[in-house]
Amino acid sequence: MAPNLVFSIFRLNILILVCIFLSNVNSREVDDTLVFTVATSETDGFLRYQRSAIEYGIKPIVLGLGEDWKGGDNIRYRPGGGWKVNLLRNALEAYKDDTNRIALFTDGYDVMFLSDLSSIIDKFKKTDARILFGAESSCWPDAGLESLYPTVESGKRFLNSGLYIGYVPEIYKLLTYAPLKDENDDQLYFTHAYVDDKLRNQLNFKLDSNSEIFQNLNGALSEVELYQDSEKEYTEFKLKNVVSHTEPLVIHGNGFSKTKLNALGNYLARAWTPEEECRHCRWGHIDLQKTKDAKMPVVLIALFIENPTPFLQEYFLKIGDLEYPKQKIHVLIHNNVKYHVPHVQEFVEGYGSKYLSLKQITPDDVVTESNARDLSLDLCVQKECDFYFSVDSLGHLDNPHTLRLLIEQNRTVVAPLLVRPEKAWSNFWGALTQDGFYARSHDYLDIVYNKKRGLWNVPFINTCYLVNGTLLRKYGRTQLNYVKGNLDADMAFSGNLNDLDVFMYVSNRVEFGHLINAESFDTTRTAPDMYQIFENGRDWAARYIHPEYPEIFNPNKKPLQPCPDVYWAPIVTRQFCNDLIAMMEAFGRWSDGTNEDNRLTGGYEAVPTRDIHMNQVGWEPHWMLFLQKWVRPIQEHIFTGYFHDPPRSLMNFVVRYKPGEQPSLRPHHDSSTYTINIALNEVGKDYEGGGCRFIRYNCSVTDTKAGWLLMHPGRLTHYHEGLLVTKGVRYIMISFVDP
Ligand SMILES: *[C@@H]1O[C@H](CO)[C@@H](O)[C@H](O)[C@H]1NC(C)=O
Ligand SMILES: *[C@@H]1O[C@H](CO)[C@@H](O)[C@H](O)[C@H]1NC(C)=O
Ligand SMILES: *[C@@H]1O[C@H](CO)[C@@H](O)[C@H](O)[C@H]1NC(C)=O
Numbered sequence: 001m002a003p004n005l006v007f008s009i010f011r012l013n014i015l016i017l018v019c020i021f022l023s024n025v026n027s028r029e030v031d032d033t034l035v036f037t038v039a040t041s042e043t044d045g046f047l048r049y050q051r052s053a054i055e056y057g058i059k060p061i062v063l064g065l066g067e068d069w070k071g072g073d074n075i076r077y078r079p080g081g082g083w084k085v086n087l088l089r090n091a092l093e094a095y096k097d098d099t100n101r102i103a104l105f106t107d108g109y110d111v112m113f114l115s116d117l118s119s120i121i122d123k124f125k126k127t128d129a130r131i132l133f134g135a136e137s138s139c140w141p142d143a144g145l146e147s148l149y150p151t152v153e154s155g156k157r158f159l160n161s162g163l164y165i166g167y168v169p170e171i172y173k174l175l176t177y178a179p180l181k182d183e184n185d186d187q188l189y190f191t192h193a194y195v196d197d198k199l200r201n202q203l204n205f206k207l208d209s210n211s212e213i214f215q216n217l218n219g220a221l222s223e224v225e226l227y228q229d230s231e232k233e234y235t236e237f238k239l240k241n242v243v244s245h246t247e248p249l250v251i252h253g254n255g256f257s258k259t260k261l262n263a264l265g266n267y268l269a270r271a272w273t274p275e276e277e278c279r280h281c282r283w284g285h286i287d288l289q290k291t292k293d294a295k296m297p298v299v300l301i302a303l304f305i306e307n308p309t310p311f312l313q314e315y316f317l318k319i320g321d322l323e324y325p326k327q328k329i330h331v332l333i334h335n336n337v338k339y340h341v342p343h344v345q346e347f348v349e350g351y352g353s354k355y356l357s358l359k360q361i362t363p364d365d366v367v368t369e370s371n372a373r374d375l376s377l378d379l380c381v382q383k384e385c386d387f388y389f390s391v392d393s394l395g396h397l398d399n400p401h402t403l404r405l406l407i408e409q410n411r412t413v414v415a416p417l418l419v420r421p422e423k424a425w426s427n428f429w430g431a432l433t434q435d436g437f438y439a440r441s442h443d444y445l446d447i448v449y450n451k452k453r454g455l456w457n458v459p460f461i462n463t464c465y466l467v468n469g470t471l472l473r474k475y476g477r478t479q480l481n482y483v484k485g486n487l488d489a490d491m492a493f494s495g496n497l498n499d500l501d502v503f504m505y506v507s508n509r510v511e512f513g514h515l516i517n518a519e520s521f522d523t524t525r526t527a528p529d530m531y532q533i534f535e536n537g538r539d540w541a542a543r544y545i546h547p548e549y550p551e552i553f554n555p556n557k558k559p560l561q562p563c564p565d566v567y568w569a570p571i572v573t574r575q576f577c578n579d580l581i582a583m584m585e586a587f588g589r590w591s592d593g594t595n596e597d598n599r600l601t602g603g604y605e606a607v608p609t610r611d612i613h614m615n616q617v618g619w620e621p622h623w624m625l626f627l628q629k630w631v632r633p634i635q636e637h638i639f640t641g642y643f644h645d646p647p648r649s650l651m652n653f654v655v656r657y658k659p660g661e662q663p664s665l666r667p668h669h670d671s672s673t674y675t676i677n678i679a680l681n682e683v684g685k686d687y688e689g690g691g692c693r694f695i696r697y698n699c700s701v702t703d704t705k706a707g708w709l710l711m712h713p714g715r716l717t718h719y720h721e722g723l724l725v726t727k728g729v730r731y732i733m734i735s736f737v738d739p
Contacts, residue, residue, distance in 0.1 A: 025122045032101050033117055034168070035060040036091060038084045039108035040069045044412055044503035045258075051283055052112040052269035062108065063087040083182035085189060089175040096172040103171050106250060107162040109501060110258055112269050114239055115249040123213050123249065124165050129206035131166035131174060133159050133190065134214030134252060141188055148195035155209030155244055156220075159194050161187040162252045163214040170203045211241045215248030217257035224248075226267055228274065235274050237267035259432055262457040262503065263441055278454030281509060284410040293325035297386035297407060298356070302376035305335040305344070306369050308523045309393040310516055310532045311539040312340055316347035318513070319391065323400045326354040330383050334361040334372035339523040340393075357383070370489045373482040381472050388467040395427065395464035396539070398513040405510065406466040409455065413497060414505045415465035416512030417447065421538045424448050427515060428506040429460035436495065453508050461504045462490035463515065475500060514538065525618075526586035527579035533622045544579075545630060546570040546707050552634055559638055563699035566712040567638050570705070571630060577680040577706045581731050583619065584612045584654045593662045607668040609722075610661055611653040611734075623652050627735060631676055634711060635737070639674065644738050651736040654680070657690060657725040665722030667695055672714030672736030679704035680731040687728030695719045714739075 035053075037060050039046045053060050064087055088105060095101055102121060106113075124132055135156035139146040149157055166174075177199060180189050193199050194207070208214045215224060220241075229238040239248050251268065253261025266272060271280040288296065303319065305312065331352075335344045341363065352358045359379065361367050367375070373390070380388040389403060395418050399405070406414050419426045426448050430441025438460075446452040472480065479500060484492035497504055517535040522528055533540045552559055552569040560568040584590075590610045591597060597605040599613055614620040628646040636643060649672075657663055683690060683704060691702030692710065696719055701710060712718045714736060 024125055025118045027118075029100070029102065029121060030118045032098075033121060034092075034095065034101065034103040035117070036063060036088055036103065036105045037061075037108035037111070038063045038087055040064050040067055043109050043501055045109035045501055047284075048265055048503075049106075049108050049111050049113075051271075051280060052114070055269045056113050056116040058113055058117050060106075060108075061091065063091055081182065082180040082184040082186055082189065085175055085180050085186045086182060089172070092168055092172050092175065095168045098168050101168045102165065103168050104165045105163070105171075107252060107254075110253040110261060111162065112251050112261070112265055113249070114251060114268055120165065120213055120249050127206060127208070127212065128204075129166070130170040130204035132164060132206050132208050132213070133161065133194070134163035134216045134250075135207040135209045135211075136160040136216040136254070137219035139191075141185055142191070145191055145195055150197075152207070152209045155211070156207070156216075157209065159187065159191050159207055160214075160216045160252070160254060161190045162216065162254050163250050164190075165213065166205075170205070174203055174205070210244035211246050211248045212244075213249050215239060215241060215251045217251065217253050217260055218255035219257075221257060221260050224251075224264070226264060234276075236270050237272070239264065239268060258501070259459045259498075262459065263431065266443075266454070266456050272452070272454050277452070278509065281409070281455045281507075286408050286410050288404055288408055293327065296325050296328045298328050298330070298384065299324070299387045299389050299403065299407075300330045300332065300376065300380040300383055300385040301403075302373070302380075302388065302390045303331065303333045303393070304369070304372065304390070305333070305337055305340050305393040307393075307518055308337050308339055308521050308528075309518045310521045310529050310536050311396070311543065312343045312393055313346065314539060314543065315393055315396055315516070316343065318397045318400070320347065320351045321400050322397065322403050324403045326351070327356055329355050330379070330385065331355045331358040332361070332376045332379055333359070334367065334369070334376070336363055336367075336369065336372075338363045370482040370492065373489050373493070374477060377472055377477060377480065380469060385469045385472075387469055388472060390465055390467075392463045394516045394518060396513045396516060397464070399511055402512045403466070405512075406507070409505070409507060411455070411505045412468050412471050412502050413461070413465055414455070414507055415461040415463075417506050417508035418463055418513050418515045419448050420515045420517055425515065425517075427461060427463040428456075428458045428504075430456075430458055432459045436491075447506075447508055450508055450511075453510075455505050455507045455509065457503045458506050459498060459504070460491070460494040461506055462494070464513075465504070471502065526583045530576075530579045530583065531619065531622060533625055544573055544576040546573055549630065553637055562701045562710075563694050563712075564697050565717065566694060566699070566701065566710055567634070568701070568708060568710055569634060570707055571634075571678065571709040572707045574706055577678075577731075580654060580733060581680055583617050584656075584731070587612055587617050589616065590656055607665065609653075609655045609665055610658070611655045614652040620652065623735070624649065627737065631709070631711075631735075631737070634709075635674060638711070639713075642673070644673070647737045648739070649735045649737045650739055651734070653734055655722075655732050655734055657687075657722060657730040657732075659725060659727065663689075663726070664724040667719055667721040669716070669719055670714040670736050671739050673738035675712055675714045675718075676733075676735050676737065677710040677712075678733040679706050679708055679710075680733055681729075682706050683730075687725050687730040689724050689726035690730040691723040693721050693723055695721065 035058055039062055136158050137156050139158045174193055177193055194205060223241050223243040225240050225242055226237045227240045228235050239251060241248055272278050333344060361372055387407060402416050424445060429438050430444035431439040433439045447456055480496055482489040482492050484495045520535055525531060548570045562568050590612055593608050593610050595605055595608055614623045627649060632645060632647050691700050693700040
């Protein structure tokens with residue numbers, strides 16, 4: 001690494017030398033240039049500004065840091081204020097006679113540098129102005145002054161005071177041409193100077209109408225584009241103004257354009273480059289891996305179950321499995337769903353005592369979602385938490401390191417990217433429409449599909465996020481809460497964070513987890529999660545497919561064969577078996593075991609059993625998918641050369657063998673190409689006797705295991721009978737595949 005680094009620094013130096021010789025800027029001029037900004041606190045926007053400055057070797061002088069803002073209450077949409085002007089005037093006082101010295105002023109919360117200072121100075125000198133201000137398309141704050149503005153040949157006509165550059169003596173004159181109170185509007189002050197022909201000419205005061213240097217974004221959103229500049233030895237994203245055909249060097253997300261700046265800022269100033277990917281991820285990153293448990297930050301984890309949610313037990317297991325000292329975690333659970341009370345109870349009994357504290361808000365407490373979320377913020381402050389971590393029931397944290405990794409990222413608000421598997425549905429929005437609703441950003445799919453990994457500043461997050469506790473204490477509940485007009489709680493929270501200029505980052509640096517789809521979850525059914533094979537296939541398989549299922553495909557193992565051409569393999573979990581039995585018993589309408597069967601097209605069954613068909617419990621499509629995804633591959637593996645995808649099967653049913661009802665089944669052939677027979681409960685425990693005997697081979701399988709499947713050819717060779725159950729109840733699941 002080292003020689004490479006030396007070499008590239010060497011190359012960079014040559015490059016800089018070449019640049020300096022080519023331009024009319026000398027290094028003395030660059031070194032002498034004063035760069036100013038005003039910021040009273042280190043907001044996320046200010047940290048971004050600073051990072052961009054450091055990236056290009058610019059060292060701004062920050063005025064006002066730590067002081068109370070005195071520039072009026074206009075700070076949100078325009079960091080306006082005469083105070084800025086007055087601070088700057090005082091700072092320039094000492095240099096006011098320095099004819100050749102240049103000063104650059106930018107706002108601090110919504111600005112980024114896109115180049116080094118020598119390029120900026122070079123372009124400035126080419127304008128022949130002594131003062132150059134950025135321009136914008138609207139005349140603000142006094143539209144009445146519009147007619148006084150000189151016309152322009154191209155580009156923007158009106159002054160914006162967020163970005164300007166000039167020689168110090170002229171700037172100083174501009175800052176002192178009239179008195180200005182701290183709380184008065186600085187843009188108006190500068191506008192009056194500009195529209196005064198005499199003063200403008202005297203100061204050689206110009207506007208950067210075509211964004212040679214300064215790009216004010218408001219009113220120009222569609223004029224700018226990112227492009228990849230690969231002229232240097234590394235590629236970086238730069239900004240191009242496609243209307244003026246310029247490459248602006250300083251960008252200002254003024255007015256309502258800050259969301260756009262946030263999106264551009266994910267790439268600009270080398271935040272993300274094709275070669276190094278997320279460079280700004282490393283900015284401020286902390287390492288907690290060696291931190292002792294006792295020294296870890298205190299976290300309040302707030303869990304919200306607002307709607308019936310599939311796979312909630314797994315959600316809780318993943319919360320419980322987070323690799324983080326539980327003695328540093330307070331837990332608050334808001335459960336709004338009666339159906340989930342036992343699931344919550346299970347978690348509380350299993351883990352509750354291990355946490356620093358655990359508080360529950362139950363359905364009986366009748367607390368609305370917004371209120372519960374507000375209360376959780378209060379509780380965090382009350383517990384003097386370092387971090388607030390909110391996880392809704394839809395968010396599965398598959399990565400047990402999620403909490404630590406998010407803390408280490410050291411951002412005010414950061415969410416782990418969660419996506420519905422194989423879908424483009426995630427827990428963030430890349431962009432907003434004018435009225436604040438969902439819009440897709442250019443990079444949304446790249447992020448969701450992990451084609452680009454990094455840390456993305458976005459306008460909306462939900463489901464799971466970490467908030468630095470300092471923020472909660474800084475703003476209190478009146479400003480930071482889950483209420484905003486008629487908006488949903490999550491929209492309200494993101495909206496309030498946007499209003500406070502707090503950045504919301506979403507990270508996909510590693511896999512963190514995924515989203516559950518709860519849209520069709522019907523808790524009036526018995527075992528409703530069993531019906532989620534389509535909507536939540538991954539979770540369904542994790543819960544219901546036997547963990548040893550893949551073993552049948554292990555090339556080093558021979559499939560088990562208890563009888564000739566009868567194969568035996570684990571396929572579903574014990575929970576699958578229990579849930580399927582529960583579904584059948586809750587339905588309860590077992591057939592009567594006679595030859596008349598009006599469920600069949602012919603109305604006649606030659607070898608009747610006591611059974612319930614899958615379609616009687618609304619589970620036929622689910623079963624067919626199960627056959628296709630998990631049974632068919634076994635068939636293709638053991639009976640090679642036969643392909644039928646998807647498998648067809650008209651007869652899918654659960655059989656109940658029971659003494660006194662129907663304890664056995666006489667010998668018969670199945671009308672299938674192959675048959676599967678899944679044991680749903682345990683011999684010796686749930687029943688005695690039972691099993692399946694293949695008569696031609698005089699071979700019986702009696703020690704069946706719950707969740708294991710028997711697969712055998714249907715016609716001709718495998719004439720078989722169901723052996724007598726002598727005690728208890730035996731359940732099996734049968735399918736006649738490809739009849
Ligand atoms: C974490 O971020 C804060 C700014 O929010 C910064 O002051 C601090 O230095 C960062 N921590 C580390 C270890 O870099
Ligand atoms: C939370 O944010 C504050 C302010 O940015 C920072 O100083 C502090 O280090 C952060 N807290 C933790 C525990 O990282
Ligand atoms: C079938 O097998 C059983 C036990 O393995 C044996 O007792 C019986 O004699 C066999 N029957 C025939 C017809 O071979």
